[in-house]
Amino acid sequence: MxxxxxxxxxxxxxxxxxxxxxxxxxxxxxxSLKDLASTLIESQTPIYRDPRFLHITxxxxxxxxxxxxxxxxxxxxxxxxxxRSNLSLAxxxxxxxxxxxxxxxxxxxxxLELAVKRVESSFSVNRDKREMVEMExxxxxKRGKGKAGGG
Numbered sequence: 116m117x118x119x120x121x122x123x124x125x126x127x128x129x130x131x132x133x134x135x136x137x138x139x140x141x142x143x144x145x146x147s148l149k150d151l152a153s154t155l156i157e158s159q160t161p162i163y164r165d166p167r168f169l170h171i172t173x174x175x176x177x178x179x180x181x182x183x184x185x186x187x188x189x190x191x192x193x194x195x196x197x198x199r200s201n202l203s204l205a206x207x208x209x210x211x212x213x214x215x216x217x218x219x220x221x222x223x224x225x226x227l228e229l230a231v232k233r234v235e236s237s238f239s240v241n242r243d244k245r246e247m248v249e250m251e252x253x254x255x256x257k258r259g260k261g262k263a264g265g266g
Contacts, residue, residue, distance in 0.1 A: 188243030202227040
């Protein structure tokens with residue numbers, strides 16, 4: 116028993132005679148790539164969620180935030196110190212360089228100077244220093260009040 120179908124979509128596609136020859140399709144089947152893509156793929160826009168701001172993580176606590184992200188301030192400070200040491204080394208190399216290397220080393224010193232200025236003027240380094248000093252002052256006040264009030 117062989118099943119016969121009258122629908123053109125259910126018929127087997129004719130095969131090409133050779134590997135690179137085109138396939139002849141009947142004109143009755145008209146599909147575009149848009150129609151095919153819309154039927155095959157139902158696209159939904161992805162919802163991006165930052166896990167830091169979900170209700171499961173709790174409320175914002177500034178002390179906890181500062182304690183968890185203190186590595187950033189130390190990272191900025193260490194970056195500034197390495198840039199300054201590299202600048203001093205490059206300056207010494209520039210002073211004692213030969214004529215043919217002088218122009219390249221001068222450009223290198225100029226780039227390092229700009230990098231140091233950029234890091235120094237960045238808001239985060241200045242803010243980190245200020246916040247560290249403020250935190251130390253607050254801790255000293257708390258210790259002072261605790262000793263004065265308890266004794």
